[in-house]
Amino acid sequence: EAGVAQSPRYKIIEKRQSVAFWCNPISGHATLYWYQQILGQGPKLLIQFQNNGVVDDSQLPKDRFSAERLKGVDSTLKIQPAKLEDSAVYLCASSFRDRGGGEQFFGPGTRLTVL
Amino acid sequence: DAKTTQPPSMDCAEGRAANLPCNHSTISGNEYVYWYRQIHSQGPQYIIHGLKNNETNEMASLIITEDRKSSTLILPHATLRDTAVYYCIVRVLRGGGADGLTFGKGTHLIIQP
Numbered sequence: 758e759a760g761v762a763q764s765p766r767y768k769i770i771e772k773r774q775s776v777a778f779w780c781n782p783i784s785g786h787a788t789l790y791w792y793q794q795i796l797g798q799g800p801k802l803l804i805q806f807q808n809n810g811v812v813d814d815s816q817l818p819k820d821r822f823s824a825e826r827l828k829g830v831d832s833t834l835k836i837q838p839a840k841l842e843d844s845a846v847y848l849c850a851s852s853f854r855d856r857g858g859g860e861q862f863f864g865p866g867t868r869l870t871v872l
Numbered sequence: 873d874a875k876t877t878q879p880p881s882m883d884c885a886e887g888r889a890a891n892l893p894c895n896h897s898t899i900s901g902n903e904y905v906y907w908y909r910q911i912h913s914q915g916p917q918y919i920i921h922g923l924k925n926n927e928t929n930e931m932a933s934l935i936i937t938e939d940r941k942s943s944t945l946i947l948p949h950a951t952l953r954d955t956a957v958y959y960c961i962v963r964v965l966r967g968g969g970a971d972g973l974t975f976g977k978g979t980h981l982i983i984q985p
Contacts (some may be wrong), residue, residue, distance in 0.1 A: 761915070790972055799959055799975025800916065813970035848915050852971075861973060863915025 759783065761864035763849050769870045775837040778867045782830070782851030788812075790826055790861065791834050792848040800848055806832065836869075844871045874959045881980040890947040892979050894960030897941040903964050905936060907945045908973070909956040916959065916975075919945065955983045 762781040771775050782789050787808050792800035803822065805813040809829040817824070821840070826832040836843055846866040852859040881971040884890040896905065908919040920927055920934045922943075927934045933946040947954055959978040963971065 788971075792972075797977075799957075800973070801975070802972030805972050813972055815970075827898055837968055850915070859915075859971075860918040863917065865913075866915055 759852070761849055761851055763847075763864040763867055765867055765871075766864055767863065767868050769872065770839055771871050771872050772841055773838040775835065776839055776869060777833050777835045778847050778849075778869075780832045780834070780849030782832070782849070783853070783862055786851035786853050786862070787829075788852040788859070789826055790850040790852070792845045792850065792863075793850055794866070796845070803834070820860060839869075839871045841871050844869060876962055876976055878958075878960050878976065878979045880977065881982065882969045883982050883984055884950050886952060886983050886985050887949055888985070889951045890950040890954065890981060892947075892958050892960075892981060893942065894943040894945070896960070899940050899962050900964070903962045905934065905940075906961040906963060906973070907932070907934065908959045908961065908975075909954075910959070910978070911953075911956040914942050916973075919958075943957075950981075950983045952983050952985060954981065956981060 764779050766809045789806045791803045793803050794800040803817045806826045809826050822836055824834045829855050848863055848866045850861040850863045852861045904921050904923050907919040908916040910916045920929055920932050922934045936943045937945050957978040959975050960972050
């Protein structure tokens, strides 16, 4: 079974530029999550999708971050414009159970450096 | 979700059992204890979870105290590949609702050869 795929693996941009990350979850997984992990800290949830609908985006900085999951499969996370403090690893995870509490499978992450 | 407390780091000799403690003294009756680990440069990986009974799978055992205020993750025969940050997470299982994981800083377990 293929795991969660993310691209790119690394990205370096200058502040005020835009950047987008892509995630392809495990086939059949209805729930998709985006997490932000700053160096030395545990991951922090940004947004959760159930199919193509948003379940929780309470911690997403909506003035600069946006995410979509148009067909209930792939997802993109965008930052526009980026700030220095956005330097982090962005992790995508997916879960099969649509009733909550299922095991979450994580991708390898995208490491973003903002200069 | 209840807060957890873990030691920042631990060492363990290769081949020995690694016992990772977690304190969750404010846990509610409907909150589960989950363990994930994160190997360097990888995403977190699910290990095990439980409510009140002890649990075991191919990776580890989870021992939860009777009052559920603390738990211990046991890796029975640690190998160098078990070197990772281990996260103890307490969460309610919400059917169809928001169920993102709340990670703390975890325990950095270092397996010594």
